[in-house]
Amino acid sequence: MGRRQMVMAGMAVLGLLLAAGCDDDTEQAGASTLFHLKTGECFDSSAGTEGRTVEVKDVTSVPCPDAHEGEVFAVVAHPAADDADYPGDDAVADFAAGECLQHFAPYTGAGYDDSDLEVASVRPDRDSWSDKDDREVACVLYKKDATLTGSRRKA
Numbered sequence: 271m272g273r274r275q276m277v278m279a280g281m282a283v284l285g286l287l288l289a290a291g292c293d294d295d296t297e298q299a300g301a302s303t304l305f306h307l308k309t310g311e312c313f314d315s316s317a318g319t320e321g322r323t324v325e326v327k328d329v330t331s332v333p334c335p336d337a338h339e340g341e342v343f344a345v346v347a348h349p350a351a352d353d354a355d356y357p358g359d360d361a362v363a364d365f366a367a368g369e370c371l372q373h374f375a376p377y378t379g380a381g382y383d384d385s386d387l388e389v390a391s392v393r394p395d396r397d398s399w400s401d402k403d404d405r406e407v408a409c410v411l412y413k414k415d416a417t418l419t420g421s422r423r424k425a
Contacts, residue, residue, distance in 0.1 A: 308342060308345065309342055309343060309344055309345050309377075310334070310341070310342065310343075310421065310423060311331065311334075311341070311342045312331070312332050312333065312334040312336075312338040312340065312341045312342075312418070312421065313330060313331055313332060313338060313339065313340050313341075314330045314332050314337075314338050314339050314340075315330075315339055315340070334420060334421040335419070335420055335421075336419070337417040337418070337419050338417060338418050338419075339412055339417055339418070340390070340410045340411065340412045340418075341410065341411050341412075341418060341421060341422055341423075342408050342409065342410055343370075343373060343374065343377040343378065343409050343410070343411050343422070343423070344369065344370060344373035344374075344377060344408070344409040345406060345407070345408050345409070346369045346373070346406070346407050346409070347405050347406055347407075348362065348365055348394070348405040348406075348407060350405060352403045352405075356396045356399040356400060359395070359396075362393050362394060362395075362399075362407075363391075363393065365393075365407065366391035366393045366407045366409070367389075367391070369407060369409065370389050370391055370407070370409035371389065373409055374387075374389060374409070374411070377411075377422070377423055377424065378411070378422050378423070378424060379424030386413060387411045387412065387413055387422065388411065388412050388413065388414050389409060389410070389411055390409075390410045390411075390412060391407055391408065391409055391410065392407065392408040392410065393406075393407045393408075394406065394407075
């Protein structure tokens with residue numbers, strides 16, 4: 271299985287994630303979301319980021335120059351209208367995976383297959399989609415079994 275297939279199989283949902291900024295030049299997730307994630311934000315999680323849901327109580331914002339577990343590298347809006355029915359977990363996960371992979375190289379300056387980083391996403395679930403018109407997906411990069419130091423945004 272190649273890295274591209276592995277990311278599709280291994281996309282973790284970092285649900286209910288809350289981080290606060292490490293970069294003033296950020297794009298904030300939509301006002302409808304509770305999470306207010308921004309491109310360029312870095313965080314630590316007392317629960318770790320790999321393969322599990324991370325809750326708000328687990329997350330601490332950190333400056334990107336310090337050691338951290340994750341960095342938001344893109345925030346994108348699902349194209350569905352505000353009044354659209356929830357398309358299902360698989361459809362939202364597929365959208366998130368495709369968008370995150372598409373935004374990886376422009377942010378990091380390297381292709382996903384050529385990097386040592388992993389990709390995860392924060393995406394709406396049925397409740398946030400319906401109750402809050404949440405259509406935002408935040409893409410997060412992390413390093414398996416290691417921390418990051420400094421932002422991975424290309425200069």
